Amino acid sequence: MLKGELFIAGERRASSDRFQGQDPATGAAIEDVSFAGASEADVADACAAAEAAFAPYSTLPLEQRAQFLEAIATEIEALGDALVERACRETGLPPARITGERGRTAGQLRLFAAEVRDGRWQRVRIDHADPARIPPKPDLRLRMIPLGPVAVFGASNFPLAFSVAGGDTASALAAGCPVVVKGHRAHPGTAELVAGAITRAAASTGMPAGVFSLVNGTSRRVGEALVADPRIQAVGFTGSRAGGEALMRIAAARPRPIPIYAEMSAVNPVIILPHALAARGTALGAAFVASLAMGAGQFCTNPGLVLAVDGPDLDAFIDAAGTALTGQPAQTMLTQGIWEAFEQGKAKLGASAHVTAVTQGAEGTGPNQGRAALFSVKGSDLLADPVHLHEVFGVSSVVVRCADMDELIATVGQLEGQLTATLQVDAADHPAGARLLPVLERTVGRIIANGWPTGVEVGHAMVHGGPYPATSDSRSTSVGSMAIDRFLRPVSYQDMPAELLPPVLNDGAQDNIGARIDGRWA
Amino acid sequence: MLKGELFIAGERRASSDRFQGQDPATGAAIEDVSFAGASEADVADACAAAEAAFAPYSTLPLEQRAQFLEAIATEIEALGDALVERACRETGLPPARITGERGRTAGQLRLFAAEVRDGRWQRVRIDHADPARIPPKPDLRLRMIPLGPVAVFGASNFPLAFSVAGGDTASALAAGCPVVVKGHRAHPGTAELVAGAITRAAASTGMPAGVFSLVNGTSRRVGEALVADPRIQAVGFTGSRAGGEALMRIAAARPRPIPIYAEMSAVNPVIILPHALAARGTALGAAFVASLAMGAGQFCTNPGLVLAVDGPDLDAFIDAAGTALTGQPAQTMLTQGIWEAFEQGKAKLGASAHVTAVTQGAEGTGPNQGRAALFSVKGSDLLADPVHLHEVFGVSSVVVRCADMDELIATVGQLEGQLTATLQVDAADHPAGARLLPVLERTVGRIIANGWPTGVEVGHAMVHGGPYPATSDSRSTSVGSMAIDRFLRPVSYQDMPAELLPPVLNDGAQDNIGARIDGRWA
Structure with missing residues (x-):
């Protein structure tokens, strides 16, 4: 065929x-045809x-x-x-x-x-x-x-x-x-x-x-x-x-x-606000790993960064996430190059003196299988080394232990452009959420509440984009x-005879296309 | 003050x-204040x-x-x-x-x-x-x-x-x-x-x-x-x-x-189609110079290029334009630098072996006064030297004598991006106009019929822009x-609690702003 x-x-x-073509599951060429x-x-x-x-x-x-x-x-x-x-x-x-x-x-x-x-x-x-x-x-x-x-x-x-x-x-x-x-x-x-x-x-x-x-x-x-x-x-x-x-x-x-x-490129920060963390940290930990591990973590919107205020509630989240991640089987990645870059990315993160390795998933049993990994870093150290914020494409994420909300918000405000940011937010967190939203609007294309960034709905109100380097535009x-x-640009026609005008611009040809006529919207 | x-x-x-500050009319500094x-x-x-x-x-x-x-x-x-x-x-x-x-x-x-x-x-x-x-x-x-x-x-x-x-x-x-x-x-x-x-x-x-x-x-x-x-x-x-x-x-x-x-940068081509040229070439010649000379020619939309099929009708247009231009007094230009660039631009045009100097306006009587100039070139030579198409900011224009409509259309199709193009077009010219329009749409931001490019109406349907190098975007x-x-970009909010949403995004807050709700336009 x-x-x-x-x-x-x-x-x-x-x-x-x-x-x-290559079969990443075997690491071998697919021999039926060359391209x-x-x-x-x-x-x-x-x-x-x-x-x-x-x-x-x-x-x-x-x-x-x-x-x-x-x-x-x-x-x-x-x-x-x-x-x-x-x-x-x-x-x-x-x-x-x-x-x-x-x-x-x-x-x-x-x-x-x-x-x-x-x-x-x-x-x-x-x-x-x-x-x-x-x-x-x-x-x-x-x-x-x-x-x-x-x-x-x-x-x-x-x-x-x-x-x-x-x-x-x-x-x-x-x-x-x-x-x-x-x-x-x-x-x-x-x-x-x-x-x-x-x-x-x-x-x-x-x-x-x-x-x-x-x-x-x-x-x-x-x-x-x-x-x-x-x-x-x-x-x-x-x-x-x-x-x-x-x-x-x-x-x-x-x-x-x-x-x-x-x-x-994006690390798609997930921000867990204190009341949400206290009320459902354990459940969030498991749900986070489900989002992180989906599709071997190979999504532009993969949650590569989690920020929360440090303390026992965050420990509970990390414990739950760690348990879920430890049970993750290694998954075949898309290509050998992507798998190698994933291994290198994890190694660079782990080599940072500021970074603690929390846990890993199951070891791979075949070629190109990415082993899940979870790291943590203190909020005050996050910006110390750019490697902490590089996207590691695969099942790898960094939990940021912030001293308090001020440090969290200041840290978020210094992130590069992102495709998404996610808030885990309970009603009592709304004041903190209201402080964060203007910061996030400057930084990302889509802000998610109480969900996860993976899963990009194809609709009319979706923005899959964001400030540089999430996208170039x-x-x-x-x-x-x-x-x-x-893929469009505007052209204006001045005093053009009707016979030469594009048909859609002739008088009366604007039914149901929301034209603006003499300043008024039809 | x-x-x-x-x-x-x-x-x-x-x-x-x-x-x-400088007074271009005297060439001297304005001494009342320094900046x-x-x-x-x-x-x-x-x-x-x-x-x-x-x-x-x-x-x-x-x-x-x-x-x-x-x-x-x-x-x-x-x-x-x-x-x-x-x-x-x-x-x-x-x-x-x-x-x-x-x-x-x-x-x-x-x-x-x-x-x-x-x-x-x-x-x-x-x-x-x-x-x-x-x-x-x-x-x-x-x-x-x-x-x-x-x-x-x-x-x-x-x-x-x-x-x-x-x-x-x-x-x-x-x-x-x-x-x-x-x-x-x-x-x-x-x-x-x-x-x-x-x-x-x-x-x-x-x-x-x-x-x-x-x-x-x-x-x-x-x-x-x-x-x-x-x-x-x-x-x-x-x-x-x-x-x-x-x-x-x-x-x-x-x-x-x-x-x-x-x-x-733009030279804003004016294309005079054959029937319009035959019917009103003399009137067009005078009107063209009025547009060209407005504001000492210092408009982004100044008509720096006129294209028409060669022959006695074009001679009549050039005669009328030449007569009008010869009577143009020199006008003080905005700065000494702009006047110098104008003089250099005219000199470069005049130095081209392909270019004929048609006529000049009155000589200047003071500093920084730009003397109007009109040139002509054969259509087959226009693209031979980039200097023919460089914007000369001031009262200077080049009439292009095309062998026939095919040469004219092919020449227009090879122009760089422009802010405007102008068609002088009578009813009998509409078939030729219809051939030109798709070419012009690819090249310019605004297409004018039977007018002149100077005068940029501030309204809702104006485009002052165009392909590179008319604009960068x-x-x-x-x-x-x-x-x-x-100066805007989109942001999307997913499952955001009403209390945290920007007010305009809450249900029922979209009166008269043409919102698109569940795919339907309100």
Whole structure:
């Protein structure tokens, strides 16, 4: 079924540069097929096709664009067990997780199809002329248009929902932007299956061929060439801080710099306020580890830092968390590289003179199995060494013993930007919570009360984003319907004859799209 | 009346580093007062005060924020003739222009006051919980919050409307961001008068002192220190491409990069389609020169490039334009530096082997008087030398003689990003216009039909922006009510107790702010 080929504008393409998929559970190559690595010429061809597709794709009726997104969802579902099996084999993730992620991926595509039809993302505004005014007031009409071809980098930890047909691709296609995906080398077979689904959906719904391409490769140059290509007008990326910052530099150094939405790094502080800690510290300890250990800890929103005021209540939390963590079996991580980075991260934390190792989970019994770990540090020492705050991608977290609420709040105020912060807060903690909220609003994209940061709901009010270095651009979200805004920009038409205006800007064509007409919202 | 002092968080502050204002009409220093240049410590103090003001300012009731903006407008108007006289003396612009600009400045402030009250900029979204769903669906509530302290660079060519209390300042304050202005050295007295007005408005409406500061200086280090300051979270700039790109590099190189909205450079192509050219080429020639010569050509939207199909009709247009331009008196330019750059720009254009000098305006009779100039070039030669497309800031324009519509459209498609494009288009030209529009949408922020690019209406549907290098960030506008969006980012609250939620996110608090509740728009 797999052919190991690239997808350039609807055509499969071979390459002499080959690489193998890896099974992280065995540590061995998956031998059934090898995969084509893209050359810079392949990247250029994909970008040229995306540019050629921009005008026809972006001007299709919105209904047709929505049907394309829905057809992708249907084609992905039609891949059936083959997709689940391949994704599990390439990632070490269990079938239930991949099945759930497939549902989320299809749901995202349908959410963006509905968003395309909704039409409010066009943000239509009309200011009618007033020729009698001195000076005469012109007629002005504004709408959002797509930026142009978008480069998307698949993430290793969501082989479906944040990879080839994931949130970045869905939101860019919804905005009217052709997409060139740089597939993640960790799941090339999964990527090929999904790329085939997109390609079939594009053909069956009459899309221009260049609306989608997939380039793979193990060399950094594939991704670098993609971001540097003058036809690419925006970038979506989910991955490491080093990877994101490298792409940010390329995007900024282009003769014409472009927006880059890189979702990079976070430790997602969980703050347990005193009354909540006293009332339910033991239960919180167990629930915390359940969130921490989910998916081998390989979530952007994994709770890597817990802050609370020191004392017997915190001891009880740590005891409960430690007990839960000690019982955690080692889990196969996504790749050998991620497992190695996890081991190094834990070793660096453990080597800090300020850090106490609380406990570890069960030892691994096979390759690439990450052993859970819990550490603690005093609040006054947390900021002494940056290593205490580096994201350790996997089941590892640091409990911060703060002297009092003042120290806790001051410490939180000095954290770098984060995707999330979580408050465990009882009614009697609300005054302390009210002090924390303004600090957290400056620091994170999403604030959770009495829950856990893992689990990112795909809806209209979700923000998966946050100040640097959580993301490269805090003005947006990469999950949820608002993600479409990332790939749009405004254009204004002044005194334009009706015949030349885009139809949505003509008088009377703004039904149910929330237009702002002469300052008033319809 | 003028003291030549800085304004740091409501306090005037002196400095031993002094500079003089200049009267461009005489070329001499204005001797009544010298002005303080800020040290890096002054910049740091202003930024620290802005950071301290952020929490109290951003959480004020919106009504109070709106009243502050209105009070600034009233205080500026109360400066009366003293402001107009000083601005005219420092810029060489005539009183009618400065009086009009004062009205525009006050109008902008009031527009943003109304926008603050309108409240839709908060983009409230609520997705209610569904505990019965598997997995349970959380309650999510989203709003936009201000980014933090904003640095604004005053522009030389709009000493009121794009300087200390101009569009960038008004939109940042409206968003809830304290502002530190780097005043332009070309109008320090004007800047001081306006800073005094803002400071009085802040005091009378009970704003935190750090909500506004003004730092001046002739050294580049003042602005560089401002953009590099870790407390600054966004930058608004209007000026040269070299200046904007220097600030972009600083913003990108910070440990935590920040958004920068730099409005830099454009030649604003005017495209005269064949039927319009045949029907009214002579009238268009005269009207074109009126737009070109307005304000000594010192507008971001000045029409620096005219494209049309070559032939007798274009000859007639050029004849009419040449006649009008020959009669243009030389006008005093804003600064000696701008006049020198204008002379150099014309000389470089004239030195190109591809360029023909059509005519010049009257010679200057005093210092810093710019002599109007009109050039022409063949369409096939336009892209041969980048100098043909460099913005020459002043009364200078290049007419491009295209062989046919295909060459014209291909040429337009290769232009860099622009603030505006203008079509002169008759009904019979609509098919050609329809071919051009998709090309122009990719290239510019505003497309004008049968008018001229100068004159930027302050309204809801205006886009003053465009692809690079017109601006550093095409996703926004610096004029009009949508400019507030530049200084906002989304935050989501998950399962937050009502007592801790920002009031606007509680159930039932979304009257008339266009909230999106469970996917439906209220």
